Structures are given as C-alpha cells and as structure tokens.
Amino acid sequence: MQNIIEFALEIDKLKQVTRKTRVLNSERYENSAEHSWQIALLAASLQSYAAEPVDINQVVMMLLVHDIGEIETGDTIVYAESGWEERKAHELACVTRIFGMLAPEQGARFLDLWKEFEAGETAEARFANAADRAMPVLLNLANHGQSWLENGIRHEQVVKRIAPPIREGCPALWEYLEGRLLDAKAKGWLG
Amino acid sequence: MQNIIEFALEIDKLKQVTRKTRVLNSERYENSAEHSWQIALLAASLQSYAAEPVDINQVVMMLLVHDIGEIETGDTIVYAESGWEERKAHELACVTRIFGMLAPEQGARFLDLWKEFEAGETAEARFANAADRAMPVLLNLANHGQSWLENGIRHEQVVKRIAPPIREGCPALWEYLEGRLLDAKAKGWLG
Numbered sequence: 001m002q003n004i005i006e007f008a009l010e011i012d013k014l015k016q017v018t019r020k021t022r023v024l025n026s027e028r029y030e031n032s033a034e035h036s037w038q039i040a041l042l043a044a045s046l047q048s049y050a051a052e053p054v055d056i057n058q059v060v061m062m063l064l065v066h067d068i069g070e071i072e073t074g075d076t077i078v079y080a081e082s083g084w085e086e087r088k089a090h091e092l093a094c095v096t097r098i099f100g101m102l103a104p105e106q107g108a109r110f111l112d113l114w115k116e117f118e119a120g121e122t123a124e125a126r127f128a129n130a131a132d133r134a135m136p137v138l139l140n141l142a143n144h145g146q147s148w149l150e151n152g153i154r155h156e157q158v159v160k161r162i163a164p165p166i167r168e169g170c171p172a173l174w175e176y177l178e179g180r181l182l183d184a185k186a187k188g189w190l191g
Numbered sequence: 192m193q194n195i196i197e198f199a200l201e202i203d204k205l206k207q208v209t210r211k212t213r214v215l216n217s218e219r220y221e222n223s224a225e226h227s228w229q230i231a232l233l234a235a236s237l238q239s240y241a242a243e244p245v246d247i248n249q250v251v252m253m254l255l256v257h258d259i260g261e262i263e264t265g266d267t268i269v270y271a272e273s274g275w276e277e278r279k280a281h282e283l284a285c286v287t288r289i290f291g292m293l294a295p296e297q298g299a300r301f302l303d304l305w306k307e308f309e310a311g312e313t314a315e316a317r318f319a320n321a322a323d324r325a326m327p328v329l330l331n332l333a334n335h336g337q338s339w340l341e342n343g344i345r346h347e348q349v350v351k352r353i354a355p356p357i358r359e360g361c362p363a364l365w366e367y368l369e370g371r372l373l374d375a376k377a378k379g380w381l382g
Contacts, residue, residue, distance in 0.1 A: 037228035042199045057248035
C-alpha cells in the first residue's frame with residue numbers, strides 16, 4: 001500500500017509540467033496532467049471516427065500515462081527540431097523509475113502502455129496519438145493561435161507535424177482540421 | 192465532428208475549477224481536471240485492493256467524468272454541511288447539458304457513468320468513490336494538513352466523512368489511512 005501512495009504522490013509532479021498552450025479564457029499555461037485528462041475524454045468521444053476499430057479502454061489508459069516521463073524532462077513543443085532521441089531516452093528512464101514504484105505486474109502494465117504509445121504500431125496507439133496531437137491545435141484555434149504566435153510557428157510546420165499522425169489515427173479529424181488551419185492562417189493566427 | 196470539438200473545448204473549463212488542496216510543493220490550488228487524472232491512476236494502481244472485483248476500465252472512465260458537473264457549480268469541500276442536494280441537482284443539469292453535446296449514444300454512456308458514480312450502488316462506483324475521497328487526504332498528509340488547517344477541519348470530521356466510503360470501497364486503504372490520520376492529529380496537522 002505504501003508504495004502505491006508514494007506513486008500517487010510522485011505523479012503529482014506532472015501537475016507542474018507546463019505546456020505551451022494556455023487554458024481557455026485564462027492566462028495560465030495548461031499542465032500535462034490536465035492535458036492527459038482532456039485528451040482521454042476527447043479520444044473516448046471520437047472513438048467512432050478512429051481509422052480502425054480500437055479498444056477504447058486501452059487508448060484511454062495509454063493517454064493517462066503517456067506524458068508521465070515529462071516529470072523529469074518537462075514538455076517540449078512538438079515543433080522542436082532536435083534532441084528528440086535523448087529526450088525520449090530520458091523519459092523512458094523516468095517512467096521506468098516511476099512505474100517501478102508499483103508492484104511488478106502493475107508497473108509493467110503501465111510501462112507497456114507507455115511503450116505502446118511511443119512505438120505507435122497499434123491501432124490504439126495511432127488513435128491515441130491523433131487525439132494528443134489534435135488537442136493543442138483545437139485549443140489554439142479557440143485561442144486565436146496563442147501558442148503558435150508566442151512560439152513563431154508557421155502553418156506549414158503545423159501541417160507537416162500533425163497531418164500524418166492525425167490522418168493515420170483519425171482521418172475525419174484531419175479533414176476537419178485542414179480547413180480550420182487554412183482559415184486560421186488567413187486570419188493571421190499563425191505565420 | 193464539430194459537436195465533439197465543442198465538447199472537448201467545453202470541458203476545458205474544468206481546468207479552472209479549483210479545489211481546496213494545493214499541488215505538492217506549489218502554492219497553486221489543484222483543479223478538478225488534474226485531480227480527475229490523478230485519481231484515475233490511483234484507482235488503477237489500487238485495483239487489487241478493491242473490496243470486490245471491479246471492472247477497472249469502468250472505474251477509470253467514471254472518475255474521468257465524475258467532476259464535470261463542477262463546471263457550473265464549482266468544487267465544494269466534502270465537509271460542507273448543507274446545500275448538498277441542490278448542488279447535486281445543479282451538477283446533474285450541467286452534465287446533462289454537456290454530455291448532451293455529444294451523439295446520443297456517447298452522451299448517454301458518459302451520463303450513465305456520472306450517475307453510476309453518484310448512486311454508489313455498484314462495486315465500481317464504491318471503489319471509485321474510495322479513490323476520490325482518499326486522494327485529498329493523501330495530499331494533505333504530504334502537505335502537513337494544508338487544506339485541513341486552512342479550512343479548520345478536525346480529525347473527527349475527516350474520519351466521519353471518509354472512513355465509511357473508503358472502508359466500503361477499499362478497506363486496506365482505510366486501514367492505512369486510519370493510522371496516518373491519528374499521526375497527523377498528533378502532529379497538529381488537523382484540529
């Protein structure tokens with residue numbers, strides 16, 4: 001029991017990992033804990049639009065654990081060009097440590113979910129990834145391009161980075177976003 | 192698709208519902224979105240200690256949606272003595288509206304989860320409730336009684352409020368907390 005309590009308190013740190021997107025109608029930057037909650041519900045709501053049939057419970061659990069490695073690395077904007085591999089190795093070490101606080105069977109379950117998300121080789125991982133990539137775009141579209149403008153992100157960078165994974169995991173979502181992104185560009189919400 | 196996007200943006204408001212407990216090692220009060228994420232993972236980790244066998248996916252989904260009604264009512268400390276029924280009626284109206292933004296089948300799924308949690312009549316709901324009640328206690332124990340001291344909460348109030356539901360859903364967790372709460376009282380972390 002004590003080890004589970006320590007695990008629950010350790011992951012509290014994800015509430016202090018700030019992302020680049022602000023909470024709607026707030027000056028506060030969202031954190032990776034509340035982001036994980038939001039995309040789990042986005043994915044559950046989008047289930048019927050998944051590219052392939054998915055086990056939605058697997059998707060939800062994957063999304064709940066996928067960012068825990070950021071407790072040691074912090075969040076990096078998806079448009080960062082370098083350092084990706086070192087960062088992923090550090091995240092893996094972090095989640096191995098944190099999930100290792102749990103009983104072996106439970107820890108392995110969480111670690112497998114984390115690895116499945118990162119590998120992106122199952123229908124569930126691809127769909128989960130689509131939800132993860134789409135949510136900051138949706139917040140930016142609602143925020144008039146807030147994090148794009150603050151970070152000098154251009155329309156073609158967004159499309160290049162997010163079109164392939166979203167199209168692959170949830171094609172109807174990409175179809176929706178494609179038009180919205182062109183509209184956002186026309187409005188000057190990104191460069 | 193548009194209705195799902197609007198749902199995902201509507202629930203963003205839960206990130207602005209502040210609770211009485213502070214994030215560990217931070218001055219910031221936690222919000223109900225990140226709290227929902229944390230207790231979903233607490234429950235998943237505690238599964239083997241559930242009073243009865245539970246469908247853990249059902250528990251997790253219940254915890255992810257159970258606080259959404261607070262978007263209109265805000266969070267009320269569990270020790271509040273009055274107004275509970277009016278508040279629950281308002282929360283029900285709120286989740287009926289918000290889940291009603293989704294396609295009927297998906298909206299009904301979320302609404303049923305919310306109602307199941309509130310009714311507390313299934314093993315899953317009782318276990319979910321135990322996780323929900325325990326987490327602020329665990330944060331307070333780590334925070335040296337922060338929200339108890341700020342709100343003048345006494346040891347017997349905590350025990351009266353949380354012992355029955357936690358014992359019912361996760362007896363080993365109550366056994367653990369009972370000793371920790373006595374220790375906290377001795378340390379002056381609650382009255």
